[in-house]
Structure formats: C-alpha cells, structure tokens
Amino acid sequence: MPIESVNDFVLRFANVNGSGSASANEMFARAVMRMGIPVSPRNIFPSNIQGLPTWYEVRVSEAGHLGARGGTDFMVAMNPQTWDKDVASIEPGGYLFYDSTKPMPSGKFRDDITVIGVPLTAICNSQYTDPRQRQLFKNIIYVGALSALLDMDVAVLEKLIGEQYKGKEKLIQPNIHALHLGRDYALQHLTCPIGLKLQHSDGVGDRILIEGNSAAALGAVYGGATVCAWYPITPSSSLAEAFTSHCKRLRTDPETKQNRYAIVQAEDELASIGMVIGAAWNGARSFTSTSGPGISLMQEFLGLAYFAEVPAVVFDVQRAGPSTGMPTRTQQCDLINCAYASHGDTKHILLLPEDPAEAFEFGATAFDLADRLQTPVFVMLDLDIGMNQRLCRPLRWDDSRVYDRGKVMTAAELEAGKDFGRYLDVDGDGIPYRTYPATHPTKGSYFTRGTSRDRYARYTEEGGAYVDNMQRLLRKFDTAKDLVPRPLRANCEKPTRFGVIYFGSTSPAMDEAIAMLSAQGQHLDRLRLRAFPFHHTVDDFISEHDFIFVVEQNRDAQMRSLIVNECGIDPARLIPVLHYDGTPITARFITGAIGDRLDTLKVTPLRKAAS
Amino acid sequence: MTYLTKPKFQHPDLPKNALGYTHRDYEGKISTLCAGCGHDSITAAVVEACYELSIEPHRVAKISGIGCSSKTPDYFLGNSHGFNSVHGRMPSVLTGANLANRDLIYLGVSGDGDSASIGLGQFAHCIRRGVNMLYMVENNGVYGLTKGQFSATADRGSKSKRGAVNSDNAIDLAALALQLGASFVARSFSGDKTQLVPLIKAALEHKGAAFIDCISPCVAFNNHAGSTRSFDYVREHNEAVNHLDFITGREEIKVDYEPGSVELVKQHDGSTLALRKLAKDYNVNNRLAAMSYLLERNAAGEVVTGLLYVDPESDDMHAGMNTVAQPLNSLSDKDLCPGSSALDKINAALR
Structure with missing residues (x-):
C-alpha cells in the first residue's frame, strides 16, 4: 500500500554536486515552512566541488520533530550514479520520482513503491538551448512537479522566487515559467496528489530557518567581536564568511564607510589562534572558527592562553575524525581535545549549543565569559547544526545588555x-x-x-x-561552573530510576525519542548539558538516578569520560549510547538503544531477588 | 649575567629627552644573558633609540617568541607591556595585537631559530601583510638556550663550536623580507651601535613592515674561528652600503657631509632620512637592485649592512583592510552591537 500521510514524511533529493540543485531544494524546504509546517532540511554532501553525489533531505513533521528521522518516503532520484542505492533506501510503500526522458529497464525499479516519471530533460530541451539554463531550470521544473504531486500551495513558491531574485527582476518570470512547466506536466499526466500531502498548518509560529554557522557568526557580531582570524576548513569556513558578510552590513561606520572590524584569513590555524590571542591581550574581542584538525594545530597556543590568562573564543564546528576523517560528516568528537587542550594541566570552558538560536546566544556570551574568566572559551558546534538550516526560535537581543569586560584595571x-x-x-x-x-x-x-x-x-x-598559581587556576575553573550556561532538566511524569544526559545537536532527536519511549511505557528524566565545567546540578541529577544514559555522537563516549573524571562518578552507572557513523543521530536510534537496555536493566538482579 | 639587583640610584644631572625622561626610564630588568652577549648591545641600542626619539615607553608593545633573543624585551622598556609568546609565533601575536590597537608602536623581537626555522611561515606572512611594526631578528646563527645547534641562518660551510660543518644552505632573512614586500629592510651588527641606533629609530618611525636583521654573535656557542657569525668574522667582512642619520621632518635638514655623498629620502609621513652613501651607486629605493646586490655580495663572502631598502610611499595592513581610525579595542558597546531592531529585521528575512 502506498504511504498516506499529511505533513509527516521524509523527502530526499539525490543530486550531482555542482548541478545547481541546492537553491531549488532550499526553496522547496522554505516553501514547506511558509505553509506553516515544521520542516528540517539536511545536506548530505561529499568532500568535493563538482561531480560527486550529494543529497538534500527534507523532513516534514507536523508534530515538530526536527531531528533526522532515518528512511526516505519520497525519493527525487536525479543522480544515475547512486540510483540503485537510492531506490533501495525508499521505505516500503514509498515513492520514487525520476527523469523519465530515457526509458529505464524495469529491473531498476521496485514493486513495492510508486514510481513517478517526469521527462525533465525532454521538457528542458524543448524550452531552452543554453546548456547551463537546461541544467538549472531542470531543478525548478522538478520543484514544480512536486508542488502538484504533494498538493502544495503554488503561490508560496511563486512568492519565494520573487523574493529570491529581488533586484534581478529579469530572472523572476523565467523561473516562474519553469516552475509551471513541471507543475502543469504533473497535473496533466500524473495522478495528483499522491498519498503524501502538504497542507497549510500553524506549526511554525514565529520561528526562523537559519544555519548554525550564520547564527553563531551573528552572535559574534552582537557579542562585540572585532577581530576574526581564521583558516578555511570544512565545516567551519561558512562561519567566518558569514561573519564577514554580517559585518559588512552591520559594522560599517555610517559616515566614513570604514570597518569597525578586522578579518584576517591567516596562513594556518596556528597563526589564527596567535592573532586571536594577540588581539585579546590588547583588549579587543577576538575569535577564530575551525574544526578538529585546526584544534589539534592550536594546542600549544591554547596552553599559553590558559596559563598566561588571555581571553580567546574558538568556534569548533565538529566533523568526523581522527585525522582528516570524514570532513563533511557530523560528530561530537572534539570534546576531550578541547576540554583539556594543550600540554601540562589544562582545563577549558566549553559551551554546547543545541541549535542555531543557542549558537547565537552562546556565540555572544562566549565573549563575556572569555573576558570575565580571562581564558579560552570554545563554542562546540557540529556540522549538523553548523551547515544545515534549522527551524528555531527567533534570535533575541536585550538592548539593555552591557558587555562584561571582566576585571580590567583602569x-x-x-x-x-x-x-x-x-x-x-x-x-x-x-x-x-x-x-x-x-x-x-x-x-x-x-x-x-x-x-x-x-x-x-x-x-x-x-x-x-x-603551585600557588596552578591552584588559583583551579579556583578560577570552579568559579566558571556558576557562570556558564546551566544544564536544563526535564523530569518525566512518574518517578524513575533512569535518567539520560545529552547535549548539542542530539537535542531534537532526543526530544522525539523521549516521546517514543514514553509511548512504549518507558520513562526517563533528562538533563541537557549546555556547558563544561559542569554545574553542581549535574552531580545532583546523577545521584538521584541509579542509571544514566549518556547519549553522544562519538566512538569513545567522550562526554561520559568528562563526567566520570570531573564529577568522580562510578562509570558503571553511566551507560554510553553512541552514534558515530557520520550521519546525524536519530530518534529511532536512541529509542532502540535505550529501549533495549532499559528492558535488561529493569530485570531485578538475582542476588537482590533472592535476599 | 649578574645576580645583583639594578640600583635605583641615578645621577641627578642625567640628561633628559623632550618628555623629560632619562635613559633609565627606558631600561628594563637586569639581563640574564651571558656576559658579552651581542643581544645585550641590541637591548642598549633599543633603549638609546627610544630615548632619542622621545617615545613614551608605555606606548610600545614588545612582543617576542622563544629563545635568548626573545627574552630581551624584559630587559628594555620596563614600563611597556611585553608578551613572550610561543616559539616561532611572535608574528601572529603581534599581528593580532596590532589589529586590536593600531595606535601603539609594535616592536617584535625574534631570533634566527625563532624566525628562520620554526617560525619561517609566520615571519613570511606577517611581512607580506604589511603589519606596521619593527620586526627585529637578533641573528647569531645558533641555538643558544639548547646549547649550540646550528640554526637555519648558519652559513653553509661554517663550523660549530664542536667542529661540525654545516652542510645546509643558509636562509637570508633580509633577502626574504625584500622579496616578501617589507617596506623597510636593514641589516646591522650588534657590535656597531652607531649604525644600529639610527636604523632602529628609522624603523620605529616607519609606517609598514620594517625588518632589521641584526647579526649578534653568540659568545657562548658561536664566536670561534670557523664561525661566520663571530665578532671577528663580521667585523672583517662587514660591508656597509650607507650610514643612516635619522632626521625628523619638522627640523631643518643640515648636512655637513661632502656634496654628493649624502642621499635624502623623503618619507610618506613628511620625515626625511639622511643617508651617507658608502657603496657607490647603491639605490636605497630599488627593491630589485637591493636583492641582487645582497646575493652578489653574499656570494663574495661579504656581510652587507646598512639600510638596504625603504619604500617612501609605504602603507600598512590597516590601510588595506579599511579599518576605522579609532583603535578597535576602544570601540564602545554602541559602536559594536547592532541592537534588537536590526535583529528583528534579520529574523523577518529568515521566515
């Protein structure tokens, strides 16, 4: 049976890198949001500029689940290279959309899915002669076809095209034309709508759709950063680039047209952090953005900043390591490398935002904390938050807020x-x-x-x-515990012996997993960490439960190690739940992993039963 | 070195400069380097230059890396902030400091290990960015603190104290600085204070990346026969192209030298450099000629010293970045924070 669902499914575009599909796909996702339906898009892309496969996944969820779900209900298969895998990944009863210009052998399809062919290339070739136009408009044409198949409000798409090409009015009509080419073909030749539908809803509210890197960079602007030194590295480059464009707009002196900021693309990560430290030593708020390999290169300087007590803000957009690892895949794998960065005895402040809205807040707060504590502060993003647009609450700023410059003698x-x-x-x-x-x-x-x-x-x-100095540095770290963002706790309705600790980009998947577990009759209290060092409420949470799951996206349970180490907890009580294949963690995974363990933990031990 | 603390007593008639400061106001802590170290002469030259220029000591930021030379900023300008950073990384720290406050005078002190080996990359990039600074390398061709290993500026064929012969080619930092676009390049010798002091003065006043490669013999590990960085060797092979008398723009230029032997170089900021020419036909404004002259004389075994190149139209990193005149570290919250209304507009565009 074909899947039937309104406002709750996963649609995936399989494209070729460099084919211009990104903007059409993004337009589709934004249109879903404009229809008031919560949406969560994700880029799945290779370390490549042109030619290799790339995917864009759009999760539509009336219930508001923004984590990756896993599985695909509707596949837009535009890449012959990945055809077999793409077709195989469709859920039973799902839909396959493809370019039917060239006939495909029947063995290339599946019996248990609905196959929808649109001769995209033929339509393009009949309309356009320029090869680049043929390629670009093909993307808009499939969005048009989708609008008919999914019963979308086409006016929303037309409005988005108008906004996207504001200032380039010549491009509006051709794009709207292409949109309708696809839409009209589908309406005339195909059964519309299919079982999956998009209907206007009011689930979005005043939320915005923004990438974490852009939000974090905006946080740096609002937090008063004036010096940015960086070295290009995926997935953090777009943070420094966003800072550049935000500054051009928001930090140019209106009279002189001169810059109230300085951005240096340094020769490497060592120079980046050196410049940050030099600038901060001299009283300017400064930061760098990097990823794991960059953090490795900065180790010596980070020890200097810790020991000489110079503020520094480092945005670490984490990716899968070690070494070059999987540079375009997400993980939370730099926790220990940052928390204890450098040789000798060191400890650093980590902030752990869950989404772009918090990346903005923590991005600004990091500068206050770095100045107050005179030490490096890491804002731990990851590729999932940093390079994907995420639906989140609007960014807020309190105009009465004054920067905390810390203890500076005048x-x-x-x-x-x-x-x-x-x-x-x-x-x-x-x-x-x-x-x-x-x-x-x-x-x-x-x-x-x-x-x-x-x-x-x-x-x-x-x-x-x-020793006197090293002990004082420890006291300072204790002081930090009360200054950094506190963990957030949510108790389930019934008392429980079980708890779960999580942080960062795991958040939306965890929210959904809690609901799924609860529906199965499995109840857990949860604590979302928002910073390192840990506030005493982390110790309290652990002591109030017999077993605590620690959910994280790395192999070695790094956060669990930090908790064991810093809070002196018996490791047996902290059960690792680890997801580290480079894809974002899903509610299905968490529910499976925790659900299974809960069942075994609930069995009363023999000794206890006998006594 | 000495274990005695520096006496605070000073002669009441000690001469004072335009700010009313004496030499003593430009000194720092007692040096912990070896007695007779060339670096201490450079320290004395820095003190002299700053005193003569009547620089306010606290307006200077002294930044260094790691090594014997990098310790010296503790020994001059005691009322300046100093930063003894990480090995080979002085240039990035100085660049960052300069970005934060363009109004201070930046003095970067480094050594040949610090700049030509571990820090060659940062040396190069700092110069090519045109950071407004004096970058001074106290060059002895040897690692002092780790006891006598060759550095990357040691000449091929020169002998270590233990008798080992260096088989690697030497890096000529002055030649590199010329290639990288430094707008002021000089080489001097710690044993020639009359040459060094005016060069430091001119470099401190220069707007842009000024580089001085100062040969500074290591008395403990590189002052023996067979070394090309010993006092004797450098004295014998020193070929100065000119002698600089720094003259500020406001004063009338009085030249006592023979006509034709002095070159006046007008600077961008209105000041003038008076150069007594020692090498015939040497043109101090010609980068290409300077590079070729250096290579040529180096091949002949000479140590070329003096002001090698100056760009009278020089500018600095901030000009290229179009940063505001006010130091970034003094901008107010209001200058920096766009406020909630701008954020509301940004939010609206993201829906």
Missing part, C-alpha cells in the same frame, strides 16, 4: 594607587585583574609569559609560586 585605579598584581587573587574567585597595554605611563605594565611567574608576574621557577 588608569584612574592605578593612579589612585590600587595594588596591581597580574596574577593576584584579590577577590577569592581565582580571577586576577589585568591591564590593557598603554593604560598608564608608569603603572600597570607587566610581562606576559608562558613560563611560571609569581603573583606580580615576575619570572620564577620556585615550586611554591608555581
């Missing part, structure tokens, strides 16, 4: 004779005062170094002074 304070010891803990929170260079002609200067020094920044190799 010329007036120095002049008044206030005691300045660069590494002197005057307030008991482990955070000393600093001065910016050139503050005062004769007071407050100091020599910043990565070598050991006393409380007044004088070089020393005395063991006592070294």
Whole structure:
C-alpha cells in the first residue's frame, strides 16, 4: 500500500554536486515552512566541488520533530550514479520520482513503491538551448512537479522566487515559467496528489530557518567581536564568511564607510589562534572558527592562553575524525581535545549549543565569559547544526545588555594607587585583574609569559609560586561552573530510576525519542548539558538516578569520560549510547538503544531477588 | 649575567629627552644573558633609540617568541607591556595585537631559530601583510638556550663550536623580507651601535613592515674561528652600503657631509632620512637592485649592512583592510552591537 500521510514524511533529493540543485531544494524546504509546517532540511554532501553525489533531505513533521528521522518516503532520484542505492533506501510503500526522458529497464525499479516519471530533460530541451539554463531550470521544473504531486500551495513558491531574485527582476518570470512547466506536466499526466500531502498548518509560529554557522557568526557580531582570524576548513569556513558578510552590513561606520572590524584569513590555524590571542591581550574581542584538525594545530597556543590568562573564543564546528576523517560528516568528537587542550594541566570552558538560536546566544556570551574568566572559551558546534538550516526560535537581543569586560584595571585605579598584581587573587574567585597595554605611563605594565611567574608576574621557577598559581587556576575553573550556561532538566511524569544526559545537536532527536519511549511505557528524566565545567546540578541529577544514559555522537563516549573524571562518578552507572557513523543521530536510534537496555536493566538482579 | 639587583640610584644631572625622561626610564630588568652577549648591545641600542626619539615607553608593545633573543624585551622598556609568546609565533601575536590597537608602536623581537626555522611561515606572512611594526631578528646563527645547534641562518660551510660543518644552505632573512614586500629592510651588527641606533629609530618611525636583521654573535656557542657569525668574522667582512642619520621632518635638514655623498629620502609621513652613501651607486629605493646586490655580495663572502631598502610611499595592513581610525579595542558597546531592531529585521528575512 502506498504511504498516506499529511505533513509527516521524509523527502530526499539525490543530486550531482555542482548541478545547481541546492537553491531549488532550499526553496522547496522554505516553501514547506511558509505553509506553516515544521520542516528540517539536511545536506548530505561529499568532500568535493563538482561531480560527486550529494543529497538534500527534507523532513516534514507536523508534530515538530526536527531531528533526522532515518528512511526516505519520497525519493527525487536525479543522480544515475547512486540510483540503485537510492531506490533501495525508499521505505516500503514509498515513492520514487525520476527523469523519465530515457526509458529505464524495469529491473531498476521496485514493486513495492510508486514510481513517478517526469521527462525533465525532454521538457528542458524543448524550452531552452543554453546548456547551463537546461541544467538549472531542470531543478525548478522538478520543484514544480512536486508542488502538484504533494498538493502544495503554488503561490508560496511563486512568492519565494520573487523574493529570491529581488533586484534581478529579469530572472523572476523565467523561473516562474519553469516552475509551471513541471507543475502543469504533473497535473496533466500524473495522478495528483499522491498519498503524501502538504497542507497549510500553524506549526511554525514565529520561528526562523537559519544555519548554525550564520547564527553563531551573528552572535559574534552582537557579542562585540572585532577581530576574526581564521583558516578555511570544512565545516567551519561558512562561519567566518558569514561573519564577514554580517559585518559588512552591520559594522560599517555610517559616515566614513570604514570597518569597525578586522578579518584576517591567516596562513594556518596556528597563526589564527596567535592573532586571536594577540588581539585579546590588547583588549579587543577576538575569535577564530575551525574544526578538529585546526584544534589539534592550536594546542600549544591554547596552553599559553590558559596559563598566561588571555581571553580567546574558538568556534569548533565538529566533523568526523581522527585525522582528516570524514570532513563533511557530523560528530561530537572534539570534546576531550578541547576540554583539556594543550600540554601540562589544562582545563577549558566549553559551551554546547543545541541549535542555531543557542549558537547565537552562546556565540555572544562566549565573549563575556572569555573576558570575565580571562581564558579560552570554545563554542562546540557540529556540522549538523553548523551547515544545515534549522527551524528555531527567533534570535533575541536585550538592548539593555552591557558587555562584561571582566576585571580590567583602569588608569584612574592605578593612579589612585590600587595594588596591581597580574596574577593576584584579590577577590577569592581565582580571577586576577589585568591591564590593557598603554593604560598608564608608569603603572600597570607587566610581562606576559608562558613560563611560571609569581603573583606580580615576575619570572620564577620556585615550586611554591608555581603551585600557588596552578591552584588559583583551579579556583578560577570552579568559579566558571556558576557562570556558564546551566544544564536544563526535564523530569518525566512518574518517578524513575533512569535518567539520560545529552547535549548539542542530539537535542531534537532526543526530544522525539523521549516521546517514543514514553509511548512504549518507558520513562526517563533528562538533563541537557549546555556547558563544561559542569554545574553542581549535574552531580545532583546523577545521584538521584541509579542509571544514566549518556547519549553522544562519538566512538569513545567522550562526554561520559568528562563526567566520570570531573564529577568522580562510578562509570558503571553511566551507560554510553553512541552514534558515530557520520550521519546525524536519530530518534529511532536512541529509542532502540535505550529501549533495549532499559528492558535488561529493569530485570531485578538475582542476588537482590533472592535476599 | 649578574645576580645583583639594578640600583635605583641615578645621577641627578642625567640628561633628559623632550618628555623629560632619562635613559633609565627606558631600561628594563637586569639581563640574564651571558656576559658579552651581542643581544645585550641590541637591548642598549633599543633603549638609546627610544630615548632619542622621545617615545613614551608605555606606548610600545614588545612582543617576542622563544629563545635568548626573545627574552630581551624584559630587559628594555620596563614600563611597556611585553608578551613572550610561543616559539616561532611572535608574528601572529603581534599581528593580532596590532589589529586590536593600531595606535601603539609594535616592536617584535625574534631570533634566527625563532624566525628562520620554526617560525619561517609566520615571519613570511606577517611581512607580506604589511603589519606596521619593527620586526627585529637578533641573528647569531645558533641555538643558544639548547646549547649550540646550528640554526637555519648558519652559513653553509661554517663550523660549530664542536667542529661540525654545516652542510645546509643558509636562509637570508633580509633577502626574504625584500622579496616578501617589507617596506623597510636593514641589516646591522650588534657590535656597531652607531649604525644600529639610527636604523632602529628609522624603523620605529616607519609606517609598514620594517625588518632589521641584526647579526649578534653568540659568545657562548658561536664566536670561534670557523664561525661566520663571530665578532671577528663580521667585523672583517662587514660591508656597509650607507650610514643612516635619522632626521625628523619638522627640523631643518643640515648636512655637513661632502656634496654628493649624502642621499635624502623623503618619507610618506613628511620625515626625511639622511643617508651617507658608502657603496657607490647603491639605490636605497630599488627593491630589485637591493636583492641582487645582497646575493652578489653574499656570494663574495661579504656581510652587507646598512639600510638596504625603504619604500617612501609605504602603507600598512590597516590601510588595506579599511579599518576605522579609532583603535578597535576602544570601540564602545554602541559602536559594536547592532541592537534588537536590526535583529528583528534579520529574523523577518529568515521566515
């Protein structure tokens, strides 16, 4: 039986990289959102510019589930290279849409799916002579056909075309024409609509559709960053590029047309972090964006920033490692590399946004935290959040907010004779005062170094002074626990011995999994971590449950290690749930993994039963 | 080195500069380098240059990498902020600092290990970006702190203290700086203060990437026969192309030298450099000629010193970036944060 569903299915476009399909596919996804239906698009792409397979998956979910679901109900198979695999991946009862210009042998299809052929190439060739036009309009034509098959409101698509080509009016009519070529063909030759339908809904509200990298970059603009130094690396490049375009729009001096920012594409990641540290030492808010291999290269400098206590903000858009790994696939695999970056005893602040809205918030807050704590702060994105458009609450900014520049001693304070010891803990929170260079002609200067020094920044190799300093750094890290974003807890309706800890891009899949588990009668309390170091409520949550699942997207259960290590928890109580094949984690996976374990854990142990 | 603390006592009649500061106000901590180290002479030259220019010490940011040379910023300009960073990475830290506040004077101090080996990449990119700074390499051809290994600037065929002969070709940092677009390139010798001090003064005043390769013999590991970085060798082979007297633009130029022997180079900021020509026909404004002259004399075994090249029309990184005149680190929240109304518009465009 063909699948029947309104506003709840997964549609996947299988394309060839570089064929211009991305903008047509995105237009389709945005049209779904405009119809008020929650939508979650994802790019699945290779490390390649042109020629290799690429997919664009659109999950439509009236219920608002934004995590990847797994499986495909409707396949737009535009890539002969991946045809067999694409056809095989369709759910039983699903639909296959293909270009029927050339006849396909019947063995290339399946009996249990509905096959829909549209002669896209033939339509294009009859309308256009320019090869590039033939290629680009083919994408719009299939969107037009989809609009008829799925019973979409075509006015929404027409409006989007108008908006997309605003300022290039000449392109509007040809695109609308192409849209209708496809739509009209489907209406005339095919059964429309099919079992899958899109109907106007009110499930979107005031939410926006934005990529995490763009939102994080906007966070850096709002957070007052003026210096950005970066080196291109997937999947983080679009963060620095978004910062560049946001700044052009939002940070140009209206009178002089000069830039209130400086962006350097550095020669490598070492130089990037060096520039960030140099700028921050000199009182400017600065950041870099990178991915795992870049973090590896920055290790030495990160230790310097930790030990010399220089603020720095690093956006790490994580991808699958180790080494070059799978550079275009998502993971949460840099946690330990960032949390304990560099040689010697180091600990760093990590922020763990769940979506673009939080990437914006944490992107801005990271600069306050870095200045307050005088230390590197990592914003841990991943490819799933960073390079996909995600439906999320609108970005908000409180105009009464003032940047927290931390403890910076002023010329007036120095002049008044206030005691300045660069590494002197005057307030008991482990955070000393600093001065910016050139503050005062004769007071407050100091020599910043990565070598050991006393409380007044004088070089020393005395063991006592070294230990004193290292202990203060620990106190500072304790202070951080109350300053970083707190974990968010949600209890299930009934008391339970089981809990689940998760973070970052796992969030939407976890929300859905909790609902699925609950429907099966399996109840868990949950805690979403939003930062490292852990707030004491993490310890509380763990102590209140017998077993806690720790769900993460890496092989080695890195977050679980951090919890065991930092909270001193018996590892036996923390059950790893690990997804690391490079695809985003799904609710189906979590439900399966947790559901199975819950059943075994619920069996009363023999010893206990006998006693 | 000495274990004595520096006495605070000073002669009441010590001469003062235009700011009313004495030499002592430009000094730093007591050096911990070996007695007789060439680097200490460079430190003294920096103190002298800053004193003579009447620079406010706190307006200088001293940034270095790791090594003997990189320790020296602690020994001059005690009222300046200093940053002894990571091995070979001074250029990036200095670049970042300069981005944050374009108004300060940036003095980058490095060594030949720091700049020609581990930091060659950052050296190159910092120069090609035209960062407004004085980048000074205290070049002794040897790793001092790790006891005498050859550095990448050691000449092929030169002998180490233990008798090993260097079979690798030397990197000529001044030649590289010329190729990379430095707008001020000089080479000097720590043993020739009269040559070095005016060069440092001119480089500090220069707008753009100024580079000085300062040969500075290592008395502990590279001052023996067979070394091409010893005091004796450099003195014997030193071929200065000119002698620089730095003259600021506001003062009338008085030249006491023979007609034809002095070249006046007008700078972008209105100041003028007066050069006593020592090498006939040497043109200090010709990058290509300077490169070829360096290679030619180097092949002849000479150490060419003096002001090798200056671009009178030089500019810096900020000009290329079109950054605002006000230092970025002093922009207010209002200058930086676009506010909620701009964000509302952005949200609207994302629906």
